Amino acid sequence: MSNAISTSLTRLLGIRYPIIGAPMFLVSNVEMVVAISEAGGIGTFPALNYRPIEKYRDAIAEMKALTKKPIGVNVIVNKSNTRQNEDIKIALDHGVELFITSLGSPATVIREAHKNGAKVFCDVTNLEHARKVADLGADGLVAVGTGAGGHAGPISPLVLVPWLAREMKIPVVLAGGVAVGSQIAAALSLGAAGVHVGTRFIASTEAGVDLAYKNAVVQSTPEDIVMTTRVSGTPAAVINTDYVKKIGTDLPLALRVLKDHGLTKKYAVPLIHWLGMRSLEQAATSSAGEKPSWKTVWSAGQSVGLVNEIISCREIVENLVAEYHVAVAALPR
Ligand SMILES: Cc1cc2nc3c(=O)[nH]c(=O)nc-3n(C[C@H](O)[C@H](O)[C@H](O)COP(=O)(O)O)c2cc1C
Structure with missing residues (x-):
C-alpha cells in the first residue's frame, strides 16, 4: 500500500487518500462504492441509481455490510426528486458519512446530515454558488470545472480551484478531467483538498454498464x-x-x-x-x-483521452496514488 496522502479532506472524512469516486447516474453501484472505499478513497453513488426506494435501502445496507470505511450518497436536491427526504433519512439511519449535493438548495441535507455528524459537500461551478452553500453550512465544495463528465462547469479547473480556495474557508475538491495521479499533484498544488473522479471509473470492471460503453471510454x-x-x-x-x-x-x-x-x-x-x-x-x-x-x-468527460484500459476500482485508486507520488518526486526542486 502506498503512503497515505493527508489533506483537509482526508482528515475530515477519515480516509487514506484524497480521492472521491464521484457519483454517476446509471454507472455507480454497490461494488464500485465498496471497492473505492476499501482501496482508501471514498466511494459515492446517486441515490436514484436504485429505484424503487426499497432497492436503495438494500443497496446501502449491503455497502455498509461490506465495508466499515466511509461511503457517500449523492442526493439531487431539486423539486423533481420527490424521494429527497426519504433518501436522506435512509442514508443517515445506516450511518452514511458523506453527502454530495447537486442542483438546487442543499439546506435540508445539510441540516439533517449535521444532526448525525455526516459531512456535506456541494457541487458548485462558480464563487456565487460556493458562497451560498457555505452560508448554509456546507462542509466542502466540489468545484466542477470544464472537461468534467456530467454537467460540466464553464470555468477551467486551473482557475476555478485556486479562485475558490482563495475566497472560501472550507475544503475545495477539484472535479473535471482527473484520471491520472499527476493531476492529483496538480490539484493539490492549486489549493484543492482532493479530487472528484468520475469518468475514469466508468472503465472499471465493477461498473454496471455495458462493455461497449466502457470500450468507448477507453477508445475515445x-x-x-x-x-x-x-x-x-x-x-x-x-x-x-x-x-x-x-x-x-x-x-x-x-x-x-x-x-x-x-x-x-x-x-x-x-x-x-x-x-x-x-x-x-x-x-x-x-x-x-x-x-x-x-x-x-x-x-463521459474529456479524461477519456487518459483512460487506456478497463481495470478494477482498486487498481484505479492504487495507480492514481502511485502516479501521484512519482509526479511529486519528479517536480523540479
Ligand atoms: C456518466 C456520468 C454520470 C454522472 N452522474 C452524476 C449524478 O448523477 N450526480 C452528480 O452529482 N454528478 C454526476 N456526474 C458528475 C460526476 O459526479 C463528477 O463530478 C464528474 O464525473 C467529474 O468529472 P470527470 O468525469 O472528468 O472525472 C456524472 C458524471 C458522469 C461521467
Whole structure:
C-alpha cells in the first residue's frame, strides 16, 4: 500500500487518500462504492441509481455490510426528486458519512446530515454558488470545472480551484478531467483538498454498464467529447457517437421554445430531463434485450483521452496514488 496522502479532506472524512469516486447516474453501484472505499478513497453513488426506494435501502445496507470505511450518497436536491427526504433519512439511519449535493438548495441535507455528524459537500461551478452553500453550512465544495463528465462547469479547473480556495474557508475538491495521479499533484498544488473522479471509473470492471460503453471510454479522445443540451436541458458532456451526431446537440426547437417561455418552462424542464434520462438509461443498459450499438448516448468527460484500459476500482485508486507520488518526486526542486 502506498503512503497515505493527508489533506483537509482526508482528515475530515477519515480516509487514506484524497480521492472521491464521484457519483454517476446509471454507472455507480454497490461494488464500485465498496471497492473505492476499501482501496482508501471514498466511494459515492446517486441515490436514484436504485429505484424503487426499497432497492436503495438494500443497496446501502449491503455497502455498509461490506465495508466499515466511509461511503457517500449523492442526493439531487431539486423539486423533481420527490424521494429527497426519504433518501436522506435512509442514508443517515445506516450511518452514511458523506453527502454530495447537486442542483438546487442543499439546506435540508445539510441540516439533517449535521444532526448525525455526516459531512456535506456541494457541487458548485462558480464563487456565487460556493458562497451560498457555505452560508448554509456546507462542509466542502466540489468545484466542477470544464472537461468534467456530467454537467460540466464553464470555468477551467486551473482557475476555478485556486479562485475558490482563495475566497472560501472550507475544503475545495477539484472535479473535471482527473484520471491520472499527476493531476492529483496538480490539484493539490492549486489549493484543492482532493479530487472528484468520475469518468475514469466508468472503465472499471465493477461498473454496471455495458462493455461497449466502457470500450468507448477507453477508445475515445478528448476531442470526441461534446456538450449536449438534449440530455437534461442543461449542457452535459457526452461521447460524440454517430447517434449523437445524427440527433444533434441542441434541443429540438419546440422544446427549446417551451423551456425558455415563462409559462411552459415549469413543465418543459422536467419533460426534457425525463426524455434525456430515458435515452441515457437505454444506452447504458442496452445489453438487456437488444444488442449494444454505437447509436447511443454515453455520458463521459474529456479524461477519456487518459483512460487506456478497463481495470478494477482498486487498481484505479492504487495507480492514481502511485502516479501521484512519482509526479511529486519528479517536480523540479
Ligand atoms: C456518466 C456520468 C454520470 C454522472 N452522474 C452524476 C449524478 O448523477 N450526480 C452528480 O452529482 N454528478 C454526476 N456526474 C458528475 C460526476 O459526479 C463528477 O463530478 C464528474 O464525473 C467529474 O468529472 P470527470 O468525469 O472528468 O472525472 C456524472 C458524471 C458522469 C461521467
